[in-house]
Amino acid sequence: MDTKKPTPSPMPPDDAWSELRHLTRARIGIGRSGTAQRTRDVLAFQGAHALARDAVHTALDIAAMRAQLPAGEAVVVTSRAPDRPTYLRRPDLGRRLDEGSSTHLRRGAWDVVFVAGDGLSAVAVQNGAVPLFHAMRDRLAGWAVAPLVIATQARVALGDEIAVATGARMVVMMIGERPGLSVADSMGVYLTYAPYVGCPDSARNCLSNIHPHGLSIPQAADRLAWLMHEARRLSLTGVGLKDAAPQAHLHHSGTSSIEKGSR
Amino acid sequence: MGFHATFCGETYSFPDLATLLAVASPPRSGDVLAGLGATSDVQRIAARHALADVPLETFLHTALVPYEEDEVTRLIIDSHDRAAFAPIAHMTVGDFRDWLLSHAADGPTLAAVAPGITPEMAAAVSKIMRNQDLMSVSARIRVITRFRNTIGLAGCLASRLQPNHPTDDLKGIAASTLDGLLYGMGDAVIGINPATDNVATGMALLDMLDHARRRYEIPTQTCVLTHVTNTIEMMNRGAAVDLVFQSIAGTQKANEGFGVSLAILKEAHEAARGLHRGTIGNNVMYFETGQGAALSAGAHHGLDQQTVETRAYAVARAFEPLLVNTVVGFIGPEYLYDGKQITRAALEDHFCAKLLGVPMGCDACYTNHAEADQDDMDNLMVLLGVAGISFLIGVPGADDIMLNYQSLSFHDIMTLRRMLRLEPAPEFAAWLERMGLYDVKSGQMRELAPGQTRLGQMIA
Numbered sequence: 001m002d003t004k005k006p007t008p009s010p011m012p013p014d015d016a017w018s019e020l021r022h023l024t025r026a027r028i029g030i031g032r033s034g035t036a037q038r039t040r041d042v043l044a045f046q047g048a049h050a051l052a053r054d055a056v057h058t059a060l061d062i063a064a065m066r067a068q069l070p071a072g073e074a075v076v077v078t079s080r081a082p083d084r085p086t087y088l089r090r091p092d093l094g095r096r097l098d099e100g101s102s103t104h105l106r107r108g109a110w111d112v113v114f115v116a117g118d119g120l121s122a123v124a125v126q127n128g129a130v131p132l133f134h135a136m137r138d139r140l141a142g143w144a145v146a147p148l149v150i151a152t153q154a155r156v157a158l159g160d161e162i163a164v165a166t167g168a169r170m171v172v173m174m175i176g177e178r179p180g181l182s183v184a185d186s187m188g189v190y191l192t193y194a195p196y197v198g199c200p201d202s203a204r205n206c207l208s209n210i211h212p213h214g215l216s217i218p219q220a221a222d223r224l225a226w227l228m229h230e231a232r233r234l235s236l237t238g239v240g241l242k243d244a245a246p247q248a249h250l251h252h253s254g255t256s257s258i259e260k261g262s263r
Numbered sequence: 264m265g266f267h268a269t270f271c272g273e274t275y276s277f278p279d280l281a282t283l284l285a286v287a288s289p290p291r292s293g294d295v296l297a298g299l300g301a302t303s304d305v306q307r308i309a310a311r312h313a314l315a316d317v318p319l320e321t322f323l324h325t326a327l328v329p330y331e332e333d334e335v336t337r338l339i340i341d342s343h344d345r346a347a348f349a350p351i352a353h354m355t356v357g358d359f360r361d362w363l364l365s366h367a368a369d370g371p372t373l374a375a376v377a378p379g380i381t382p383e384m385a386a387a388v389s390k391i392m393r394n395q396d397l398m399s400v401s402a403r404i405r406v407i408t409r410f411r412n413t414i415g416l417a418g419c420l421a422s423r424l425q426p427n428h429p430t431d432d433l434k435g436i437a438a439s440t441l442d443g444l445l446y447g448m449g450d451a452v453i454g455i456n457p458a459t460d461n462v463a464t465g466m467a468l469l470d471m472l473d474h475a476r477r478r479y480e481i482p483t484q485t486c487v488l489t490h491v492t493n494t495i496e497m498m499n500r501g502a503a504v505d506l507v508f509q510s511i512a513g514t515q516k517a518n519e520g521f522g523v524s525l526a527i528l529k530e531a532h533e534a535a536r537g538l539h540r541g542t543i544g545n546n547v548m549y550f551e552t553g554q555g556a557a558l559s560a561g562a563h564h565g566l567d568q569q570t571v572e573t574r575a576y577a578v579a580r581a582f583e584p585l586l587v588n589t590v591v592g593f594i595g596p597e598y599l600y601d602g603k604q605i606t607r608a609a610l611e612d613h614f615c616a617k618l619l620g621v622p623m624g625c626d627a628c629y630t631n632h633a634e635a636d637q638d639d640m641d642n643l644m645v646l647l648g649v650a651g652i653s654f655l656i657g658v659p660g661a662d663d664i665m666l667n668y669q670s671l672s673f674h675d676i677m678t679l680r681r682m683l684r685l686e687p688a689p690e691f692a693a694w695l696e697r698m699g700l701y702d703v704k705s706g707q708m709r710e711l712a713p714g715q716t717r718l719g720q721m722i723a
Contacts, residue, residue, distance in 0.1 A: 016712030016713055024432065024664070026664050027662050028442040028660075029442060035674055048662075089596060090296060090597065178632060179667075180667030184631075
């Protein structure tokens with residue numbers, strides 16, 4: 001048996017770069033074997049990718065979400081996308097309610113309806129949506145808040161049709177964001193006043209990066225409450241509301257995900 | 264008019280050229296999303312038969328997006344070079360494919376014909392070409408551009424070093440830049456996608472990159488990829504702008520969605536040329552494109568996503584860019600579903616751009632909701648390397664922590680250079696050697712720690 005030791009690397013990856021690694025989460029100074037990445041780094045990358053893939057393809061555990069709510073408080077609906085592969089290919093179907101679903105929604109003089117939509121990371125919504133819903137109820141004294149709607153195979157605009165069906169004046173869509181390698185469980189929140197089917201994204205306001213290492217639930221709730229009170233006062237959301245917002249990173253959601261260069 | 268083909272005893276009809284092109288396209292999710300594309304495999308092949316019989320002249324007489332309402336169409340028609348077109352004027356699309364693959368169509372011949380080829384002709388012929396055909400023809404075409412170094416030479420593969428950071432932290436970006444330089448990256452450009460569109464931040468980033476470039480006399484160019492109007496503002500304020508970046512698409516309406524017009528691009532082009540910052544050339548524009556951009560803006564005019572993409576190359580070539588790259592897998596699975604579709608689209612984009620005389624590179628990439636992984640990127644980078652791609656984009660460990668998607672790693676591009684015996688741009692290669700980063704004897708980049716090179720002082 002050949003017991004020859006491998007040649008030691010001239011640059012132990014943990015030494016010289018350790019200081020620089022505090023400056024960025026980018027995978028810098030990871031060293032190499034020949035021109036290739038080392039086993040450790042290849043497997044770490046594959047692990048992060050697997051987490052992100054699972055976040056996209058795992059289904060919402062609706063029973064677990066219901067268990068966090070007082071009895072009967074959630075309504076479950078689904079979009080016209082019958083499964084994940086179709087959902088990923090046909091965002092248009094994810095924006096429309098399945099025909100049977102609208103009958104479950106209760107019409108009323110609601111000020112707001114909250115929707116927990118799986119989006120591209122059910123994990124994020126599983127963890128964050130019900131806690132945010134509870135946090136918001138505390139901040140919306142006197143508001144008529146419709147029962148929480150849990151929506152599967154959902155895109156952001158699915159909330160518009162839900163708001164129309166329930167008669168709510170505004171909709172808050174809590175939805176799983178596209179997972180990255182570093183964060184697979186990030187939730188975004190989209191607020192739309194007087195939504196309608198076909199409503200443009202420029203009419204919405206968005207809070208993104210809600211996850212354990214990003215925006216916390218109480219922080220998100222405070223910002224969302226400010227936006228909702230302003231939306232009610234001004235009777236609008238979108239660019240007009242963004243301009244009045246104090247926090248620098250509140251943004252309207254008209255920016256496109258297709259343009260890498262200028263976001 | 265209408266187009267017809269009989270295949271296995273059945274006649275297939277296509278009401279117009281746009282439909283024919285869409286149905287003839289290789290399958291991709293974006294065309295299904297748009298309600299275009301073939302409804303069966305046999306219909307697709309019937310369309311290819313019909314498309315192969317269409318004379319190239321037809322494309323000069325059939326505006327797929329109306330001339331009166333679209334400035335990109337006007338650019339394509341008004342700048343068409345009839346004399347350059349003459350050698351291929353008698354051909355059908357099928358003849359054109361055969362001619363492109365013939366030994367007669369060498370590099371200089373293809374370069375001479377390029378101004379006579381319209382984007383729609385390039386798109387049409389690509390639809391009846393296999394992947395190997397796309398690679399075989401584009402490998403003959405060298406589109407050479409210059410600013411502080413030479414991009415596109417035979418035997419060379421340049422790279423964009425993309426050191427993005429989620430909060431535009433200067434030291435974080437410098438650390439990623441240092442990392443990339445040690446792998447021989449950055450000859451195409453050291454280019455940052457900023458996290459915000461703030462002009463002051465953009466200027467700080469440019470200043471940091473320019474300072475490092477001058478300090479180490481790196482023969483390359485730097486860029487902050489912000490909106491063209493921001494770059495104009497930065498130039499007005501005296502910032503160190505080497506290249507003007509902009510995302511572009513194939514119709515006027517889609518470009519309006521990006522907030523640009525040909526007039527704005529012209530203004531920026533002239534302003535950047537006027538700075539005379541290039542030392543060996545004055546190609547000052549950098550464009551990104553990608554299939555699906557027009558559809559996502561609701562501005563595709565009923566065209567399939569590959570045909571409308573090629574029209575963006577007409578916009579690009581009007582401004583003599585240093586660099587253009589397709590961001591092929593960034594847009595997501597609703598446009599390109601999986602590794603197979605991403606690969607095909609990248610080869611099409613590269614072929615069509617090179618055929619039109621555009622210096623095409625590629626961001627070989629994917630998002631986490633696409634059916635793709637790093638193995639697909641390995642395959643794609645090799646295919647693009649064989650096809651003679653001008654440059655590839657690299658990020659540390661293939662993981663862009665700002666844009667949240669996966670591209671190639673510095674390792675990947677270094678590996679590709681080694682496997683295909685491709686060199687960085689010659690001026691940059693000489694600099695790597697002067698700096699002691701490249702070992703001529705072994706033909707390898709040295710494995711150095713930050714403290715073992717002067718570059719380590721970049722982060723102070």
